[in-house]
Amino acid sequence: MTIMDKKNIRKVVVDIIAEIAPDEDLSNLKDDVRLRDQLELDSMDFLDIVMELRKQYGIEIPENDYGHLESLQSCVDYLTPKFQDKK
């Protein structure tokens, strides 16, 4: 079983972004820069991220917390306790 540490959670998020934004080059994503400033993502794409986390990992993100998906770093920080709660 994969240990959901920060490195693996980052990979989960990047893999989901790769699914919903298949035209984007994700090889040089900067963790501390807003995803919207690096990629062509709109609000529907962020809803896709929320949906895929729900479908693939059973993780629920309340609407008020959507702001935590701003950057890769904030995603990882926000999602780490949620993945740990899934243990």
Add this chain to the structure above:
Amino acid sequence: MKLSERIVITGIGLTAPNGNSLAEFRKHLLEGYARIQKIDMRYMGIVLAGVCTFNALEYQSKKEVRVGTRAGSIGIYCAHKAIESSGLNWHLLDKSRVGVYVGITEHGNVETENEVYQISKFGYDTRFWSHHHNPRTVANNSAGEISINLGITGPHYTLGGACAGGNIGLIQGVQMLRLGEVDTALVGGVSESIHTFGIFAGFKAQGALAFHEDPNKASRPFDKHRNGIVISEGGCMFILERLDAALTRKAKIFGEVVGYGINSDAQDTVLPCSEQQAVCMQLALKKAKMQAVDIDIVNTHATATLSGDIRECEALNSVFKQAPHTYFNNTKSFIGHAMGAAGSLELAGNLPAFEDHYVHPTINIDELDPACKLNNLVIDHPKHLPQIRTILNTSFGMLGINSVVIVRRYDA
């Protein structure tokens, strides 16, 4: 009629199961090349369908394909190809004066079925229902995706005309150009129906879904042993312009839309009515100021259902009984029934006859149903004529909607 009221076809873009361009489609219609295949349909298993092979990524990003619909991708591909073939200087064109009018049989079944299937994996919990569902299923979807992709800010909408939709899209464009509402019209029809099991299951329940061990022989209009419809996807978009504008820019003119008719049976939800089909043909002839004898090719709608083919032949024989030099053919025998795209695709497949002087044949008639006897039905081999000046295209749909379009060769 003033030049500004005469409407001409100046561009054609299409995708059919047996061709992704007008040239390829026409070549295959003249060569007798059908392309129907077996597909594995959710809940149903193997069914027969006409599947298109165009490359959606030619004009869309992967993300646009993922977020949009198959109907949208078909429409976008056809619209781009139509614009390319028109020679219009697209970048300089005022996009607020372009209208997009797309005929459809249905829309939303594919996307709704997919979502229901998705949530079935999560105990039908609607939290797993996609936020993409509504933009994918609104009735204007395919026209709207064309508008967004091409930056067209004029009107866009679809025309829900069941299987008469393709002709009705074209007719809407003619009317809007004559009204002066737009200067360029992107018109035609699209269908994504092979991606919904409901359409297949519905026809099967009705006893109207074709099957044959050899898929390419399954669509057999007028044949005594026909056993129903082969459902296909596809699309065809035309560029329509006023004749004066087309002449000014020295555009290639594929034909002039000189007549059309739309009417209703007002009788039954599925059974066609030969009397009203004949009335519709007469409406189109009257608008064109023509007699039946003036028509060189009639491209029939016949879908290979038992009663539908007979009803249409009754209508054709009543209208064309005094027209010994009119020839009849059927395009569905090659590509199946492309539903909302059928009318426009089938018209497009015949338009090159103005230049090559051939009537493309009807195939898969091993034994003609005596009740489907048409004078001059072209079977198996193309028929060469000294000249071909007029094409009448029929397209009929459920709930008793009839449409007929007449296109005349443009002679300067």
